[in-house]
Amino acid sequence: MDRLVKPDVKEIELIYKRGQKCTKSFRITNLMHTMSVAISLSTTKPSLFTFNLPLSIIPPLSTATYTIISLPSDQPAIPSPPDMVSVQSSMLPTWKAHENNLQHLFDRPGPHIFKDATIPISFVGFEVIEFLIPRAAQFPDIDYHLNRSIPWCDQAQLTTLLRSAISRQDKRTVLALIDAGADVNRQETDGKSLLSIAIGAGNLEVLKTLVSSGTVADNSVDLVLHEAAELKRVDFMEVLCRGLDEADINRVDSNGRIPIHVAAANGSVEVVRFCVSAGGDPNVVDSNGWTPLHCAAENGHLGVVEFLLECPEFDGKTVINSDGKTAFGLAVENNHNHLYDSLQLGDQLHRAARVGDVNGIRSCLLQGADVNSRDQNGWTPLHRAAFKGRTECVRALLSGGADVDAADEAGYTALHCAVETGRVETAMVLVAHGAKASVKSLRSCCFPLKNFDRLMNRHASSPVGVLEGGPE
Known part of the structure; x- marks a missing residue:
């Protein structure tokens, strides 16, 4: 005979709860027909696990129930290899043997001690998977733990874990949770769908997994x-x-x-x-x-x-x-x-002002061209039109909001340009629209000063409309 007793479990699964004691009961049966058996239970980590009956006696062909207790902890113990429960037994000449003698019995090694079973201990449940997901790289045997923990989770828990696995870009866990029944179309309270979470995480394979698993976009909230x-x-x-x-x-x-x-x-x-x-x-x-x-x-x-x-x-x-x-x-x-x-609007506006294309100016302004845009010398379209004497273009630019007194890098305004090149009618239009005419500033212009004085006298005695309507 190689053993005296038989446990009813091959693995002890403890549902882990953070900061709480975890318990699991199992049974051991005495296989002897006529003799009582002494039982000793121990673990590879006695500081973490205890038993309600570490030492006991089971009568012939009887069964006893035992409870393993894990002490409270902040995180589940997931050693590799796993912790073990060791079940040892010894025959007793009579089932009435006093339990005070049992410790002495198992303290003495020898052929009277049978090592009946070694049972692995696993922490399982929602909080175990929750702990593992962000640490997947640290657990090469994570599939072992997932396979044991997933059956202890309901659908709502599986879906919550799926959200976390997606965020962590853990395709393996995502697949396992979906296969176990996680709801791929549950909308979270923050309004984010699983598709949205996958996109934010940036993992193409996880996104493909969700789409192929039947995840849909809710057009009332999703903007994937x-x-x-x-x-x-x-x-x-x-x-x-x-x-x-x-x-x-x-x-x-x-x-x-x-x-x-x-x-x-x-x-x-x-x-x-x-x-x-x-x-x-x-x-x-x-x-x-x-x-x-x-x-x-x-x-x-x-x-x-x-x-x-x-x-x-x-x-x-x-x-x-x-x-x-x-x-x-x-x-x-x-x-x-x-x-x-x-x-192409800036150059077009300057070109239209230079060549006298009034319709081109109006088109550019309609399209949003900056009427006061400047070239490399600081000239605006109004400078160009005034310099060339394009009076109708000047009117169009002024109607479009051109700054009549905008100065280039040398301090020249459009009025300076018109006066310098002898564009009398253009200068009159500018003055009629409020251009500031400083005689001192115009002394360097080649346009005769007396002509400018005459222009100013004419402006002073003429209605604006007459000046604006005069021939170019």
Whole structure:
């Protein structure tokens, strides 16, 4: 005979509760027909585990119940290899042997001691998995613990653990929890779906696992494509658009923006390109009248600006937002002069002023060109028009809000330019619109001073409307 007793468990599973005692009962049966058996229970870690009956006697063919108790701890003990319960036994000449003699019996080694069983101890349950997920790399045998703990969790607990595993980018645990019945479509109280958490965690494989497991996007709260666009993750957007029937590349957020707006603001040409290829509308305006081009121009993203302007589907170059600004106006406002050539409005306005193209000036201003934009010498379009004597252009620029007294780097105003080149009618229009005429400042001009005096005298005795309507 190799053993005297038989436990009814091959493994002792303790449901772990942080800071609490954990208990588990099991039974041991005496296999002897005519003789009582003495039992001794011990563990590899006596400082952590105790028993209600560490020493006892079981009558012939009888069964006794024992309880193992783990002392309170802040975290579950998960040693490798696991802790063990050792079951030892010894035959007694009579079942009435006094228990006070049992300790002495097991203290003496010898053939009278039988080592009947060695039982592994495992902590299991929700809090064990919760402890393991952020420490998965420290436990190469994590599958062993997951397989034993998962059956002790209800669906709500499994789903909570799934959220944590997704955040930790732990695909192995994610799969195990989903296979065990975690709800992949439960919306958390913070409004975030599991898809949203996976995108934020940045793990493509976990996202694929969720999509293939039947996770859906709730269009009443989810903005998963916006979130993927914010992270510049084309691969995420491809998985979502391919795997989710409810994915909408033109879904608007609370500000009326679609994913293309987000990508344009972040400067991601790749994401903007994907959005357009997936049916995204590059002409959509948000609740403030902004197109994706506005977003790119405000932030100085040249690549996105060039892509949108060349995109066959895009026709919103001249859209004016609720603040009355076009994309060009935003580029000027934010000093993104590297965008001017692409947007082509700054150069066009100066050229129109130089060649006398009144309609061109009006078109540029309508599109949002800065009427007071300056070239490398500090000249505004008004300087150019005045220098060339383009009186109608001067009128158009002034009507568009041009600063009549704007000075270049040398201190010259448009009036200086008109006087210096002898553009009498142009100078009269400027004076009629309030240009400050300082005789002292004009002494260096080649235009005869007496002619300027005559111009001023004429201005003083003539209605503004007559001056403005005079021949050029």
